[in-house]
Amino acid sequence: MTSFATKKLIIASRESRLAMWQAEHVRDRLAALYPDWQIDILGMTTRGDQILDKALSKVGGKGLFVKELEVAMAEGRADLAVHSLKDVPMDLPEGFALAAIMEREDPRDAFVSNDYASLDDLPAGAVVGTSSLRRQALISARYPHLVIRPLRGNLDTRLRKLDNGEYAAIILAAAGLKRLGLPERIRACLEPGQSLPAAGQGAMAIEIPDNRPELLSLLAPLNHRDTALAVTAERTVSKAFGGSCQIPLAAFATVNQGQMQIQAMVATPDGSRIARAEVSGDASQPQALGAQLAAALSAQDAEAILAVCKAEISE
Secondary structure, X not given: OOEOOOOEEEEEEEOOHHHHHHHHHHHHHHHHHOOOOEEEEEEEOOHHHHOOOOOHHHHOOHHHHOHHHHHHHHOOOOOXXXXXXXXXXXXXXXXXXXXXXXXXXXXXXXXXXXXXXXXXXXXXXXXXXXXXXXXXXXXXXXOOOOEEEEOOOOHHHHHHHHHOOOOOEEEEEHHHHHHXXXXXXXXXXXXXXXXXXXXXXXXXXEEEEOOOHHHHHHHHHHOOHHHHHHHHHHHHHHHHOOOOOOOOEEEEEEEEOOEEEEEEEXXXXXXXXXXXXXXXXXXXXXXXXXXXXXXXXXXXXXXHHHHHHHHHHHO
């Protein structure tokens, strides 16, 4: 456990290469702020890393990637955990809190292929891999001639499956590829108008036990205000609809000179029905803007669309 007397911190992290990069990034930022502290990383394998033969929407959702890290914090084996924010459930378990949201990397989806330059270039019947119902819905709506197949595993595993010829193309988060020094694998970035990002995509979150207020001041310098405001609005929209990987929902906000613009959509997995909305306003009111946007989606029958999604998943 952290002791301000002994000046030690332990960061819990998944053991995938990307997760460890993120934990090491936080460690290095903290080491620069507190050079006399000892900061170690506890690598762990989560259930989400172990279950690779089923879609996340079928086996319990994004919480599978964070539960073991939370157990480590609850048992005192770690002081904080580093996550990709889009993997963090909208409602944290009792006893935990998000202490900092770090500055966002590129939030866009990335088109990755060895043979084609863009989704527009893929021939009819080409197989596209994605782990996301959101991406599946958006691609299916615009490219009904393509075949969408599940793609699980960490980033390196997904790239290997592409290189082995299992897919003509795969869709990944641009942030992960850039963080691991693989920007050359990106053939094209999909703009938000083409593939609206998931809530929190590209942002990193630091989670702590909520009975550790001393950690809040320690981690405060890592919090990026505009990113935190944007993702708060996005997650408010997602939470309004029970947001998880079990529904195709996107929410993306930008903050500029104190003003926020936020877009969101919900869809059926096949992309045949989509509700979209956009609002803007004072960035200091992210939850109000998120709630306003959720209401705008509801006015477009978003609940009925999501009822179709949930019925398909439960089959």
